[in-house]
Amino acid sequence: MSETRQQAERAHRAFLRLSTSVDRTQILRDVAKALETNAAPVFDANRKDLEASRSTLSSALYKRLMFNESKLRDVVDGIRQIAATADPLGRVIEETELDEGLILRKVQVPIGVIAMIFESRPDAAPQIASLAIRTGNAVLLKGGREAAQTNAALVGVIREVLQSFDVEDAVQMVSTREEVSELLAMDDLISLVIPRGSNEMVRSIQERTRIPVLGHADGICHVYIDEAADVEKAVKIAVDSKAQYPAVCNAAETLLIHRNFKGTDRVLQALRDAGVQLRIESEFGHEFLDLIMAVHTVGGVDEAIAHIDRFGSRHTETIVTENAVTAERFLNEVDSAGVFWNASTRFADGFRYGLGAEVGISTNKTHARGPVGMEGLLIYKYQLIGNGHIVATYSGDNARKFTHKKRQV
Amino acid sequence: MSETRQQAERAHRAFLRLSTSVDRTQILRDVAKALETNAAPVFDANRKDLEASRSTLSSALYKRLMFNESKLRDVVDGIRQIAATADPLGRVIEETELDEGLILRKVQVPIGVIAMIFESRPDAAPQIASLAIRTGNAVLLKGGREAAQTNAALVGVIREVLQSFDVEDAVQMVSTREEVSELLAMDDLISLVIPRGSNEMVRSIQERTRIPVLGHADGICHVYIDEAADVEKAVKIAVDSKAQYPAVCNAAETLLIHRNFKGTDRVLQALRDAGVQLRIESEFGHEFLDLIMAVHTVGGVDEAIAHIDRFGSRHTETIVTENAVTAERFLNEVDSAGVFWNASTRFADGFRYGLGAEVGISTNKTHARGPVGMEGLLIYKYQLIGNGHIVATYSGDNARKFTHKKRQV
Numbered sequence: 176m177s178e179t180r181q182q183a184e185r186a187h188r189a190f191l192r193l194s195t196s197v198d199r200t201q202i203l204r205d206v207a208k209a210l211e212t213n214a215a216p217v218f219d220a221n222r223k224d225l226e227a228s229r230s231t232l233s234s235a236l237y238k239r240l241m242f243n244e245s246k247l248r249d250v251v252d253g254i255r256q257i258a259a260t261a262d263p264l265g266r267v268i269e270e271t272e273l274d275e276g277l278i279l280r281k282v283q284v285p286i287g288v289i290a291m292i293f294e295s296r297p298d299a300a301p302q303i304a305s306l307a308i309r310t311g312n313a314v315l316l317k318g319g320r321e322a323a324q325t326n327a328a329l330v331g332v333i334r335e336v337l338q339s340f341d342v343e344d345a346v347q348m349v350s351t352r353e354e355v356s357e358l359l360a361m362d363d364l365i366s367l368v369i370p371r372g373s374n375e376m377v378r379s380i381q382e383r384t385r386i387p388v389l390g391h392a393d394g395i396c397h398v399y400i401d402e403a404a405d406v407e408k409a410v411k412i413a414v415d416s417k418a419q420y421p422a423v424c425n426a427a428e429t430l431l432i433h434r435n436f437k438g439t440d441r442v443l444q445a446l447r448d449a450g451v452q453l454r455i456e457s458e459f460g461h462e463f464l465d466l467i468m469a470v471h472t473v474g475g476v477d478e479a480i481a482h483i484d485r486f487g488s489r490h491t492e493t494i495v496t497e498n499a500v501t502a503e504r505f506l507n508e509v510d511s512a513g514v515f516w517n518a519s520t521r522f523a524d525g526f527r528y529g530l531g532a533e534v535g536i537s538t539n540k541t542h543a544r545g546p547v548g549m550e551g552l553l554i555y556k557y558q559l560i561g562n563g564h565i566v567a568t569y570s571g572d573n574a575r576k577f578t579h580k581k582r583q584v
Numbered sequence: 585m586s587e588t589r590q591q592a593e594r595a596h597r598a599f600l601r602l603s604t605s606v607d608r609t610q611i612l613r614d615v616a617k618a619l620e621t622n623a624a625p626v627f628d629a630n631r632k633d634l635e636a637s638r639s640t641l642s643s644a645l646y647k648r649l650m651f652n653e654s655k656l657r658d659v660v661d662g663i664r665q666i667a668a669t670a671d672p673l674g675r676v677i678e679e680t681e682l683d684e685g686l687i688l689r690k691v692q693v694p695i696g697v698i699a700m701i702f703e704s705r706p707d708a709a710p711q712i713a714s715l716a717i718r719t720g721n722a723v724l725l726k727g728g729r730e731a732a733q734t735n736a737a738l739v740g741v742i743r744e745v746l747q748s749f750d751v752e753d754a755v756q757m758v759s760t761r762e763e764v765s766e767l768l769a770m771d772d773l774i775s776l777v778i779p780r781g782s783n784e785m786v787r788s789i790q791e792r793t794r795i796p797v798l799g800h801a802d803g804i805c806h807v808y809i810d811e812a813a814d815v816e817k818a819v820k821i822a823v824d825s826k827a828q829y830p831a832v833c834n835a836a837e838t839l840l841i842h843r844n845f846k847g848t849d850r851v852l853q854a855l856r857d858a859g860v861q862l863r864i865e866s867e868f869g870h871e872f873l874d875l876i877m878a879v880h881t882v883g884g885v886d887e888a889i890a891h892i893d894r895f896g897s898r899h900t901e902t903i904v905t906e907n908a909v910t911a912e913r914f915l916n917e918v919d920s921a922g923v924f925w926n927a928s929t930r931f932a933d934g935f936r937y938g939l940g941a942e943v944g945i946s947t948n949k950t951h952a953r954g955p956v957g958m959e960g961l962l963i964y965k966y967q968l969i970g971n972g973h974i975v976a977t978y979s980g981d982n983a984r985k986f987t988h989k990k991r992q993v
Contacts (some may be wrong), residue, residue, distance in 0.1 A: 191893070195917050235716045265916075272939050276925065281938055286949045287919065385794055408972035415974035484600070493968075505673075506967050507605045508697065518686065518970030528688055528966070528979070529680050529988035540695045540775035541796045543952040545750035545966045557916050557937070557954045561927030563817035565824035569936070579938035 194311030203258035285311035394424025401496035406438030460486035510547035603720030612667035694720035803833025810905035815847030872973035921954035
């Protein structure tokens with residue numbers, strides 16, 4: 176058995192113990208404290224990563240790689256917040272009496288072993304580890320090469336705490352691409368893969384595994400300015416959707432404008448003033464992730480919906496209009512994770528949605544869609560409690576009938 | 585573009601229309617009526633299928649292939665029941681005020697285009713088509729070769745009704761294995777695959793696609809008889825779990841018995857009396873689907889849980905015991921879709937659970953687990969309704985705070 180397979184098996188055993196037999200809240204509190212206590216060696220490790228990358232990384236990436244007092248403070252506060260949320264495990268979602276003395280319960284449980292692949296940002300490792308601990312899942316983490324020392328130091332601190340609860344292997348690192356490829360083939364042991372990073376990285380993972388992948392490759396978001404749009408709102412929403420932070424998946428890439436909209440010149444000028452390059456009637460379906468926007472004129476909401484269906488990535492789209500009937504059609508008929516009315520596409524985010532934490536943004540059509548919070552790391556099982564009940568009683572002639580009474584939970 | 589790809593694209597367009605612009609309840613009522621009116625040609629088609637298979641099929645399969653007055657009655661009643669259930673689309677699952685005038689709604693919607701692959705039973709086609717229509721999904725159906733004429737006749741009747749609502753392509757047949765292989769590669773158009781049939785068929789589909797597959801290959805279910813089991817209950821549950829209908833996935837394959845249980849001889853004799861062949865200490869993890877059962881002696885609940893973890897398929901397991909503490913451990917620590925206490929594994933079924941209809945039984949760890957009803961064909965989208973709201977307002981110095989008030993729905 177390969178080393179990586181052994182890691183995954185140890186993770187599976189740790190998941191079984193973590194999800195049932197330990198105080199996960201206490202683990203999280205201890206992890207927060209241990210990160211504070213061990214700040215110095217973590218900062219040392221980060222300095223080594225930063226030195227190694229000084230000449231090769233852009234200043235933006237270099238800044239993301241930095242893990243300092245303020246980043247540590249955010250991470251520790253985040254873990255304490257997660258520790259303070261109610262334990263999601265064991266929650267009874269539904270309860271049905273099938274017959275007298277025969278009770279069916281749908282109970283919230285973790286998914287199992289999750290593989291998380293992320294790029295350079297070192298605060299991702301403690302964040303996802305904490306979410307995994309809170310939800311009783313084990314996690315195998317593959318971070319970016321640039322942050323290798325920082326990640327190793329952070330995960331080392333977390334594992335030391337886990338060890339004192341005998342669930343050390345609930346959080347493990349994998350270090351090479353070959354190991355990731357091995358993990359992606361273990362659909363018997365790993366139940367979910369969460370990649371966070373460039374579209375190329377996410378797409379490459381989606382193409383190499385049969386394990387469910389929670390995430391999105393592209394964020395091709397659209398702003399549709401309707402004939403009946405308010406000009407001021409159209410200007411604000413177009414500029415915010417594109418230019419407030421263009422490098423992220425919920426930034427808009429294409430502007431659709433109704434040909435009878437009176438404020439087109441003002442909107443386009445406002446975008447130019449915000450530094451946006453406009454590509455008129457070209458490059459639809461392209462994720463610029465930059466101050467560039469495709470612009471397309473349409474004859475109405477039907478054409479806008481059809482354009483989004485053809486070129487979009489089912490992430491997030493918004494309509495600007497004062498016409499409630501048109502807005503209702505857009506909200507119902509556009510098949511995207513987020514459909515907005517008179518609001519910026521940039522609101523598509525777990526923190527802004529109030530989910531507490533964001534595991535990722537999913538363009539999947541099953542399990543979890545849009546910004547995903549902790550509930551994306553959870554599933555359910557059915558517990559059935561009887562007293563010697565058998566199916567023969569409910570079959571054939573004289574079959575006893577089920578009561579199927581829903582109970583309040 | 586291949587014919588099959590064109591079919592999938594037509595299905596996608598039909599899904600967009602079916603889910604938003606037509607009276608799905610009326611369609612279902614009309615389908616039920618049309619199946620009654622067109623019974624004669626359907627029975628004719630079925631006679632042709634039966635004649636073609638007379639010499640090659642076993643009598644059990646021949647009986648499953650038969651589509652007569654009584655099967656039609658069941659199908660039509662089932663469709664009318666589905667028509668009578670509340671429309672699941674548009675239901676608001678959660679509502680949150682993000683800020684004054686900025687309301688986030690999580691709304692139930694269909695998944696999209698679903699590929700359904702099933703074997704000879706011809707009542708499967710109208711059942712799954714009706715569930716798809718109720719939930720606003722389009723479905724591409726591939727039935728068994730033996731039922732080709734019956735399926736074509738049934739789907740022909742359904743499509744004629746759909747045509748009168750301009751959504752004919754929401755239900756389509758595919759006929760060859762090559763077409764199925766093509767569909768399994770279209771992860772951009774098809775969002776869920778549901779195979780129902782032999783383990784070999786299901787496994788082959790799971791191995792050939794990156795589209796989420798709802799179902800299960802194996803049903804390796806376990807009965808664990810604890811030291812503290814009541815002998816009468818143990819006898820009843822062991823016999824019912826194995827022998828009540830051994831050819832199905834929720835029938836038990838392995839009997840685990842605590843070495844101190846006093847009634848072992850009585851349980852084993854009762855199984856033999858029910859015609860069950862016992863395989864003592866061998867063939868663990870084998871799905872017999874027949875009157876054969878592996879038997880293994882264990883030293884306690886820990887050993888039983890470890891055995892199930894190693895050899896089971898995470899489908900359904902039951903413990904027989906009068907000890908509530910031991911039962912609680914089994915219910916919490918066994919990581920299967922169904923964990924039962926003093927009840928037969930055969931209860932793992934959508935109708936017995938009161939789900940109204942069963943789409944399949946899933947051993948997946950994401951989206952849907954265990955017996956899956958209509959909710960397995962549904963997902964959600966987020967609608968955000970604002971009035972010119974932009975993210976810049978909530979960023980930087982003087983950032984406005986979100987209220988994140990949950991509203992009752």
